[in-house]
Amino acid sequence: MPRDPEPARRKLLDAALLLFARDGIEAVSMREIRLAAGQRNSAATQYHFGSKEGILKALLQDVLPPVVARRRELLAAATPDEPRTIAEVAVTPLAELATGDDRQRAVIRFLSQLVDDENRSLARLTDLLGDTVATEATALLRAWIPDVPRAVMDERILVGLTGVTHACAFYARGVDAGRRRDPVLFADNLVDMFIGAMSAPVRTAAR
Numbered sequence: 543m544p545r546d547p548e549p550a551r552r553k554l555l556d557a558a559l560l561l562f563a564r565d566g567i568e569a570v571s572m573r574e575i576r577l578a579a580g581q582r583n584s585a586a587t588q589y590h591f592g593s594k595e596g597i598l599k600a601l602l603q604d605v606l607p608p609v610v611a612r613r614r615e616l617l618a619a620a621t622p623d624e625p626r627t628i629a630e631v632a633v634t635p636l637a638e639l640a641t642g643d644d645r646q647r648a649v650i651r652f653l654s655q656l657v658d659d660e661n662r663s664l665a666r667l668t669d670l671l672g673d674t675v676a677t678e679a680t681a682l683l684r685a686w687i688p689d690v691p692r693a694v695m696d697e698r699i700l701v702g703l704t705g706v707t708h709a710c711a712f713y714a715r716g717v718d719a720g721r722r723r724d725p726v727l728f729a730d731n732l733v734d735m736f737i738g739a740m741s742a743p744v745r746t747a748a749r
Contacts, residue, residue: 554591555597566655567655617679639714647717
């Protein structure tokens with residue numbers, strides 16, 4: 543009977559996740575992923591994924607569904623008159639990765655590396671990331687503070703989510719290095735900071 547390709551594919555994805563999280567996307571070669579996965583066939587990575595972009599897409603399809611499901615859960619419970627419930631849609635799933643198990647911490651570190659990758663345009667990232675409930679969550683954030691001009695709010699959301707992703711990756715790196723911090727305090731404070739960033743006064747010149 544033909545050999546099941548899934549175990550080898552799984553090992554390659556797991557190796558890619560850890561290497562990308564630790565070293566960055568551009569710094570990791572297809573060969574390094576293959577060797578870290580214990581695959582002796584020199585064509586194994588290309589066979590299963592074709593290219594590094596193929597690995598990234600497969601990896602995102604593997605790690606993002608739980609994040610999307612959690613965001614949908616929080617979105618369903620959010621109400622316009624409770625800012626914290628709106629902020630939690632954006633922040634909580636990422637904070638839960640940072641304060642989670644070894645693999646979850648690797649996921650947020652990988653996502654932080656992806657956000658920082660200058661070789662991938664926003665359109666390309668959107669294509670790779672797929673449905674992350676971004677449209678619904680962004681609409682809720684805009685409706686929460688209608689007096690903030692749309693262009694300003696869009697900039698705040700972009701900078702805010704980037705900052706949250708990096709803060710979560712920083713926390714995860716600290717845990718990996720043995721530095722323990724209160725996970726509840728971290729997550730709650732991150733939500734508070736996001737609320738502050740979204741609702742800050744707008745300079746007249748920005749209106």
